[in-house]
Amino acid sequence: MGFHQINFLPIWLAALGLALIQPLSAQQVLKAAELPPNPQVEYVIHVSIDGLTASMLEAKLAGDTAEQYAAFQRLIDEGASTFNARTDYDTTVTLPNHVGMLTARPLWQPEGVSDQHHHGFPHNALPEGTNMTLHNAGNTSVGYIYSVFDVVHDHGLTTALYASKERFNIFEKSYNDTYGRGDSVGEDNGRNKIDRYAYANDGLHAQSLHALVMEELPQTHPNYTFVHYADPDLTGHVHAFGSDEYFEAVEGVNDYLADLMTLVETDPVFRNNTVMIVTSDHGGTDFKGHGDQTMEINYRIPLFVWGQGVAANADLYDLNPTNRQDPGVERPTFSVDVVQPLRNGETGTLALELLGLPSIPWSFMTNAMNVASFQAEASALKELFLPVIWH
Numbered sequence: 001m002g003f004h005q006i007n008f009l010p011i012w013l014a015a016l017g018l019a020l021i022q023p024l025s026a027q028q029v030l031k032a033a034e035l036p037p038n039p040q041v042e043y044v045i046h047v048s049i050d051g052l053t054a055s056m057l058e059a060k061l062a063g064d065t066a067e068q069y070a071a072f073q074r075l076i077d078e079g080a081s082t083f084n085a086r087t088d089y090d091t092t093v094t095l096p097n098h099v100g101m102l103t104a105r106p107l108w109q110p111e112g113v114s115d116q117h118h119h120g121f122p123h124n125a126l127p128e129g130t131n132m133t134l135h136n137a138g139n140t141s142v143g144y145i146y147s148v149f150d151v152v153h154d155h156g157l158t159t160a161l162y163a164s165k166e167r168f169n170i171f172e173k174s175y176n177d178t179y180g181r182g183d184s185v186g187e188d189n190g191r192n193k194i195d196r197y198a199y200a201n202d203g204l205h206a207q208s209l210h211a212l213v214m215e216e217l218p219q220t221h222p223n224y225t226f227v228h229y230a231d232p233d234l235t236g237h238v239h240a241f242g243s244d245e246y247f248e249a250v251e252g253v254n255d256y257l258a259d260l261m262t263l264v265e266t267d268p269v270f271r272n273n274t275v276m277i278v279t280s281d282h283g284g285t286d287f288k289g290h291g292d293q294t295m296e297i298n299y300r301i302p303l304f305v306w307g308q309g310v311a312a313n314a315d316l317y318d319l320n321p322t323n324r325q326d327p328g329v330e331r332p333t334f335s336v337d338v339v340q341p342l343r344n345g346e347t348g349t350l351a352l353e354l355l356g357l358p359s360i361p362w363s364f365m366t367n368a369m370n371v372a373s374f375q376a377e378a379s380a381l382k383e384l385f386l387p388v389i390w391h
């Protein structure tokens with residue numbers, strides 16, 4: 001009998017005995033199934049800030065006397081957040097991480113998992129005139145790789161994707177009238193899963209894309225909107241991540257976020273009925289790149305959730321005591337034996353749960369994180385109970 005068995009077994013017996021003799025109150029036991037229900041809203045705005053490096057933003061916020069990062073500060077003060085979320089385990093480049101966010105799948109097959117649950121799309125650039133889709137160039141053992149757009153659209157709701165890098169047309173193509181799968185959920189809403197796709201970019205910035213978002217959303221009110229702002233990444237590649245120019249780009253994105261938050265608060269349709277999810281695809285280094293997925297500066301990313309019903313001024317790991325684990329500085333794998341950190345790849349699943357919809361068929365990160373407030377003292381007993389692992 002090994003060390004762990006000798007020391008651990010009596011704790012379990014004691015816990016079991018306690019459970020049999022005296023039912024534990026909800027205050028004492030907080031299993032994943034007993035976390036409070038997540039808020040339900042009709043609108044989710046899912047924002048990815050390309051190359052938003054957690055440590056850099058954190059340092060700037062700490063000394064932000066000029067309030068150049070006021071929107072980010074509001075996301076923290078009024079929402080649930082962490083600066084210690086993770087990218088995909090195997091990649092810290094743009095497209096594979098966005099495929100993860102939109103399909104809830106890891107890039108490669110995790111240990112202990114069948115070959116049906118990873119997206120398998122490693123490409124970060126698309127050949128000219130390509131016929132590539134996620135389905136024919138990703139994990140071909142799957143056949144069709146479902147996305148957030150499929151689930152929202154098949155349930156009769158509306159979707160939009162606003163991108164500031166041209167390569168995002170892989171999503172438009174994979175989920176269009178030709179390559180999108182027929183809708184077998186309720187009424188037939190068609191194969192084209194993305195009702196509005198727009199790409200725009202002005203050199204190193206996404207101002208015109210943002211202007212389009214601000215012009216269209218008050219008219220169209222998509223139930224699910226994904227917005228991609230490339231400014232910090234594009235600037236970081238030219239001037240280095242962490243340079244003055246990089247921070248100017250992050251300040252620009254702060255202003256985009258401020259506009260979106262004002263829209264959510266003032267628009268009669270969005271008001272009190274919208275959650276914003278804000279994260280990143282990867283960080284970046286002072287030598288102008290982010291391709292090394294083993295570097296903390298690349299794999300550690302921020303994650304903010306803000307809006308109707310979301311816990312205020314809360315740490316996302318505190319809100320998920322039994323089903324996620326703060327990874328410290330580590331880079332946990334997707335193995336089924338590992339309690340997962342919060343990841344950008346699970347933000348699409350959260351969006352669906354907030355909209356009252358099921359998770360993405362055959363995806364991997366199907367267990368939505370909790371973003372609602374609950375009695376904090378309950379987490380004290382979390383160590384006694386086995387954490388819930390995806391699948």
Ligand SMILES: [Zn+2]
Pocket residue numbers: 050051093094095233281282
């Ligand atoms: Zn990127």
Ligand SMILES: [Zn+2]
Pocket residue numbers: 051094233234237290
């Ligand atoms: Zn980049």
